[in-house]
Amino acid sequence: MPNSEIVLKVEGLCVYFDNGGHFIRAVDGVELDCWQGQTTAILGESGSGKTITAKAIMGLIKHTPGVISGRILFGNQDLTANLEKICRVSNSNYGLTISKDTNHWHQLLKHRMAPLYGRKLAYIFQEPTRTLDPLLPIGKQIERVAARFSRAEGAGSRERVLNLLECIDLKPASSYVGRYPYELSTGQCQRLVVALVLLPRPRLIIADEPTSSLDVLTQKTVLDYLRSRQIQDHFAIMLITHSTDLVREYSQEVVVLFAGRTVERIATPLIDNGSQLHPYTEMLVRSESVRQVQEPAGKEMIDHSLTGCIYRQRCHYYRQAQSHLRGLCESENPPLISIGDGHQVACWKYQDSAD
Numbered sequence: 456m457p458n459s460e461i462v463l464k465v466e467g468l469c470v471y472f473d474n475g476g477h478f479i480r481a482v483d484g485v486e487l488d489c490w491q492g493q494t495t496a497i498l499g500e501s502g503s504g505k506t507i508t509a510k511a512i513m514g515l516i517k518h519t520p521g522v523i524s525g526r527i528l529f530g531n532q533d534l535t536a537n538l539e540k541i542c543r544v545s546n547s548n549y550g551l552t553i554s555k556d557t558n559h560w561h562q563l564l565k566h567r568m569a570p571l572y573g574r575k576l577a578y579i580f581q582e583p584t585r586t587l588d589p590l591l592p593i594g595k596q597i598e599r600v601a602a603r604f605s606r607a608e609g610a611g612s613r614e615r616v617l618n619l620l621e622c623i624d625l626k627p628a629s630s631y632v633g634r635y636p637y638e639l640s641t642g643q644c645q646r647l648v649v650a651l652v653l654l655p656r657p658r659l660i661i662a663d664e665p666t667s668s669l670d671v672l673t674q675k676t677v678l679d680y681l682r683s684r685q686i687q688d689h690f691a692i693m694l695i696t697h698s699t700d701l702v703r704e705y706s707q708e709v710v711v712l713f714a715g716r717t718v719e720r721i722a723t724p725l726i727d728n729g730s731q732l733h734p735y736t737e738m739l740v741r742s743e744s745v746r747q748v749q750e751p752a753g754k755e756m757i758d759h760s761l762t763g764c765i766y767r768q769r770c771h772y773y774r775q776a777q778s779h780l781r782g783l784c785e786s787e788n789p790p791l792i793s794i795g796d797g798h799q800v801a802c803w804k805y806q807d808s809a810d
């Protein structure tokens with residue numbers, strides 16, 4: 456895996472929503488790392504838990520879920536230190552034992568996250584309108600963010616504002632200063648959002664499908680801009696996407712989520728070589744886009760009668776397996792097994808190849 460500093464480490468993250476005593480396991484043991492100057496893509500079909508993972512990391516889940524647990528390290532800071540004493544979940548093949556005060560867990564995490572927002576950690580939403588103020592001219596929005604986060608003299612000055620607009624290709628800049636967000640295209644708005652979240656020079660950007668509402672060319676201009684700034688400023692990116700094309704083009708590592716679980720972690724070049732191992736990753740790589748996956752998503756999260764591997768109902772390996780492997784697949788959910796060079800897969804088929 457990349458030879459740089461780990462900015463974010465997530466271990467065993469679980470978020471279960473209490474739906475009247477019935478748990479929806481939205482996130483169920485997610486493992487991921489983000490490295491300085493590198494992009495980690497989070498890939499999975501709709502409902503696989505990508506956004507809830509990102510929101511849990513940011514302390515942004517609005518409704519207190521039934522269960523939230525796991526370990527989140529930001530640089531050297533353990534944001535969840537001692538929280539496991541507050542909410543403990545033992546989840547052996549869906550037999551849940553919960554001692555909970557999740558509200559307390561959540562509030563403490565939020566409190567610890569607050570000083571990191573903006574300055575160290577930033578979130579780019581799919582819709583730029585969620586970040587931009589519709590009632591304020593964009594020049595004023597830039598001034599406001601620059602004045603709040605930058606101690607540099609004249610940070611919010613007209614000259615700096617014009618420079619920033621030029622950098623994101625809103626030219627001539629002077630004609631854009633007084634415009635409102637509704638007078639810009641979605642692509643222009645998203646480039647502005649990217650430029651705004653980068654102003655405080657955060658260490659990690661979580662970008663949740665930042666370009667899925669854009670056409671292919673505009674998508675490229677926004678992501679190319681983000682990448683050029685990453686090369687300059689060395690921040691880490693967690694790129695949530697449905698697109699295997701974007702994964703190939705913009706990431707160094709891929710974390711594949713299925714039904715809230717990390718099923719594979721693999722360096723992106725290995726995917727280009729066809730070295731992915733999990734049957735779900737294989738299926739995603741074969742599809743041009745995860746959106747082409749035909750199966751209804753999410754039933755694995757709520758069907759508590761399922762035992763064994765959560766992917767079993769879709770797995771072609773399982774259907775062709777010998778009785779020993781079938782027995783394992785039916786009895787227990789596989790843990791992530793290290794295959795080497797940071798490559799990990801959650802599948803019993805590879806247990807003999809483990810490091």
Ligand SMILES: Nc1ncnc2c1ncn2[C@@H]1O[C@H](COP(=O)(O)OP(=O)(O)OP(=O)(O)O)[C@@H](O)[C@H]1O
Binds near residue numbers: 504
């Ligand atoms: N407040 C909530 N209460 C109950 N279930 C929820 C809640 N929020 C999300 N979920 C469920 O959690 C699961 C994961 O949702 P999430 O938004 O993380 O999916 P996603 O992978 O981001 O999907 P998409 O690609 O469509 O954005 C889904 O099944 C969703 O229905």
Ligand code: SF4
Binds near residue numbers: 734
């Ligand atoms: S553990 Fe078994 S069912 Fe699960 S992905 Fe591997 S082979 Fe398929």
Ligand SMILES: [Mg+2]
Binds near residue numbers: 505506507
């Ligand atoms: Mg989402």
